[in-house]
Each structure stands twice: as C-alpha cells, then as structure tokens.
Amino acid sequence: MDGDTPKTSMCIFAANEDMDTMRNFEQVxxxxxxxxxxxxxxxxxEMKKVLVYLKGFEPLQRIKLARMTALWIGNGCVPPAVLLVLVNEHLLKDNLALEFVLEVFTTVKQERGVASLIAALRRGQLEGRLLEFLPLNRRSEEALAASFGARGLAELLRLHRAxxxxxxxxxxxAALQDDLADDKPVRDLIQDLRDMAHKHAIPDHEVIAIIWQCVMSRSEWNKKEELLAEQAAKHLRQYTPLLEAFAQSAKAELALLTKVQEYCYENMNFMRAFSKLVVMLYKTNVLSEEVILKWYREPNSTKGKMMFLDQMKKFVEWLQSAEEESESGEDDD
Structure with a gap:
C-alpha cells in the first residue's frame, strides 16, 4: 500500500491539468x-513535506498540485492550515507561495463556491494571514489587492480587511487600557489614539466608542443609585478632553450618545444616571445641542429609549426653547 501512493502522485503529474481529470484522482x-x-x-x-519542496516542481506540475490540494481541502482530506508551510523564505521570494495559494483559492471557489472558500479560510485561521504569502519586499495591502483582485478573489480581500x-x-x-492604567496625560492619549486610528483607518465614531468602553471600565461603581450618578459624572469629567477630541462630527457625537444610552440600559444601576451624564457631556462641550435633539427626535438604539426620553424631556424642552429664542433673535436682526 505504501508503494501505491508515490505511484499515484506520479500519475497526477503525468496527467492533464483539467478539472475532470483532477476530480478522478480526487476520488482515488x-x-x-x-x-x-x-x-x-x-x-x-506528507502534504507538508511535498509543499515545502514546491520549488522542485515544474510550473505545470505546481498548477496540478494546487488544484489537487484545493480538492483535498474542499473534501476535508487536508486541513486548510497546511498552506502555512508555504510561508518560507525560499518559496516567498520567487512568488511561488503566492501563485500556489491563488491557484488553490481560485479552484476551491470554482469547485465549491465562495461560501465554502471563506469557511475553509476561517477553519484554517488564514483570513488574517493572507499578507504572509507575499514576498517580503512586496508585502503591502496594495500588492495583496492587485494579486487577489486579478484572480477574482475580491471576497477574500473583504474578509482579510474585516x-x-x-x-x-x-x-x-488594549493600548488605551494600558495607557489609562499608567495614568498617561490626556494630551498624550489623544496623540497616541490619533496615530493608531490613522494607521489602521479607524474612524472617529468607532474610536470614541472604544474610549467610552475603556474609561467606564476603570472605576469601581458605588452600589447606591443616588450616589452613582454623581460619581460617574465626576469620573467622566476628567476624560472629557479625550472624548471631545474625537467628537468632532455629528456621527461621532451620536455614536457616543448611543453608547451612553446602551451602557446605562445594560448596567441597571445607571438607569437613572443617563440624563445627568448627557447634561454633563453637553456642558463640557463633548455633545452638542443639535446632536442631542437629533437623538431625541429620531429613532436609533431602542435600549431603554422610552425611559431615557422621559428623563431628558425637561432638558430637551429647555434646549428647544433656547433654539427658538436664538432663531427669533436672528429674524429680528
């Protein structure tokens, strides 16, 4: 039996590379x-040993091997993670690893569909490691997009980016939690977050949600509701410059306000603290009048919304009256 496997392998390399022929060998x-x-x-x-030796095959033999590997991955004979043995300097520098996985991925997509291909990558935890198949001197998002896009693998690019x-x-x-634990000055926190957000293209409305989450996880909260609102407001006040730095758009402000709403709803002791926290964020120039009124008037997160609308009613009426007086003053002018 052991002698039959090499013979079968040799037959694969001697056969045609069309998929009908490949499927016949798959069944064997x-x-x-x-x-x-x-x-x-x-x-x-054995597959790992064969793939490490990829450079020893002729170009057409590599295509046949890639197509067979795709069929084996598709039917479960070979785990997708076996492809990681290709992340080897002698295979990367000549584009052999990249060309091989592109042929494998394309074949899996053609034979079993996009959903099966994505499932295989997730099973092998490859979705976040696609860049590793590119040569070191070409390892960039642009090169990855060009290579995968040319083979019709845009779905994998979206998966990789996600x-x-x-x-x-x-x-x-994690970086923000460490900086907060080290009591890093707020101005330094702002700069560090801006640098990381810019590098990874994370928009402000997502950054501000992360800030809220990290800041609120830093305190041990009083169990008495009547004291909790004041404690939370005092705790948040020291971080309002940090929040304000990333609340520079209506979208970011609304994201923060929604986070406050959901946090107060999910942490029962905070249910009565919502309006106090919102008013404090308004008075410290983190939240604007326009965004608070937008939140009040338009549907967004439903978590505790009716209760919080009732809490905010008097403050919103005050904002609306101030808004009307301002508009009246402009008309008189």
Missing part, C-alpha cells in the same frame, strides 16, 4: 483514505 484518494484509515493522519504531514480591522480595534483598545 478519497477511496484510499476510507479503506486505509491510518492514511488520514499521515496525509497531512479581520485586520477587527484586530486593529483590539490592539487600539
């Missing part, structure tokens, strides 16, 4: 695996 391997169960564990290790974005947000959150 599937039958062998079912008959000789011990081969299942061996096959992954994963990279998620990781960047985790990194930004």
């Amino acid at each position: 391997f599937v039958k062998l695996m079912r008959r000789y169960k011990y081969l299942e564990k061996m096959f992954e290790e 994963q990279a974005s998620q990781e960047a947000r985790r990194d930004l959150t």
Whole structure:
C-alpha cells in the first residue's frame, strides 16, 4: 500500500491539468483514505513535506498540485492550515507561495463556491494571514489587492480587511487600557489614539466608542443609585478632553450618545444616571445641542429609549426653547 501512493502522485503529474481529470484522482484518494484509515493522519504531514519542496516542481506540475490540494481541502482530506508551510523564505521570494495559494483559492471557489472558500479560510485561521504569502519586499495591502483582485478573489480581500480591522480595534483598545492604567496625560492619549486610528483607518465614531468602553471600565461603581450618578459624572469629567477630541462630527457625537444610552440600559444601576451624564457631556462641550435633539427626535438604539426620553424631556424642552429664542433673535436682526 505504501508503494501505491508515490505511484499515484506520479500519475497526477503525468496527467492533464483539467478539472475532470483532477476530480478522478480526487476520488482515488478519497477511496484510499476510507479503506486505509491510518492514511488520514499521515496525509497531512506528507502534504507538508511535498509543499515545502514546491520549488522542485515544474510550473505545470505546481498548477496540478494546487488544484489537487484545493480538492483535498474542499473534501476535508487536508486541513486548510497546511498552506502555512508555504510561508518560507525560499518559496516567498520567487512568488511561488503566492501563485500556489491563488491557484488553490481560485479552484476551491470554482469547485465549491465562495461560501465554502471563506469557511475553509476561517477553519484554517488564514483570513488574517493572507499578507504572509507575499514576498517580503512586496508585502503591502496594495500588492495583496492587485494579486487577489486579478484572480477574482475580491471576497477574500473583504474578509482579510474585516479581520485586520477587527484586530486593529483590539490592539487600539488594549493600548488605551494600558495607557489609562499608567495614568498617561490626556494630551498624550489623544496623540497616541490619533496615530493608531490613522494607521489602521479607524474612524472617529468607532474610536470614541472604544474610549467610552475603556474609561467606564476603570472605576469601581458605588452600589447606591443616588450616589452613582454623581460619581460617574465626576469620573467622566476628567476624560472629557479625550472624548471631545474625537467628537468632532455629528456621527461621532451620536455614536457616543448611543453608547451612553446602551451602557446605562445594560448596567441597571445607571438607569437613572443617563440624563445627568448627557447634561454633563453637553456642558463640557463633548455633545452638542443639535446632536442631542437629533437623538431625541429620531429613532436609533431602542435600549431603554422610552425611559431615557422621559428623563431628558425637561432638558430637551429647555434646549428647544433656547433654539427658538436664538432663531427669533436672528429674524429680528
């Protein structure tokens, strides 16, 4: 039996590279695996050895091997993570690793569809590691987009970007938590966050939500509701310059206001503190009159909204009357 596997492999390289022929060989391997169960564990290790030797194959042989690998990944004979052995300097520098995985991904997509391809990448935890298949001197988002876009793999680019974005947000959150624990000056916090947000293209409305989450996780809250609102306002007041720095658009302000709403709803002791926190953020120039009125008038998050509308009623009426007086004054002018 052990002597049959190399012979079968040699037949693959001697055969045509069309998918009908490749599928026939796939069925041979599937039958062998079912008959000789011990081969299942061996096959992954053998595939790693073969892929590391990729440079020893002719270009057409590499295409055939990539297509067979795609079929094996698709039917579960080989785990997708086996492709990570290609992240090897001698395979990267000549584009061999990139060309091979592009052929594998394209074949999986053609044979089993986009959903199956995305599932395979997630199973192998490859969605955040696509850049690693590019040569070091070409490793950039632009080069990745060009390579994958040319092979019709735009879906994988979106998956990669979503994963990279998620990781960047985790990194930004962790960095802010560390800086807050070290009592870093607010001006330095602002600069560090701006640098990280710019580097990873994280918009202000997402940054401000992360700031709120980190700041509110830094305090041990009083269990007495009548004292909690004042404690929370006092705690937040020291971070209002940080919040204000990223509340420079209506979208960012509304994102913060929604976060305050959801936090107060999800933490029961804060239910009665909502209006006090919003008024404090208004008085410290973090939230504007326009955004508060927009939040009050338009639907957004439903979490506790009716209760919070009732809390905000008097303050909103005061804002509206001030707005009307201002408009009246402009008309008189």
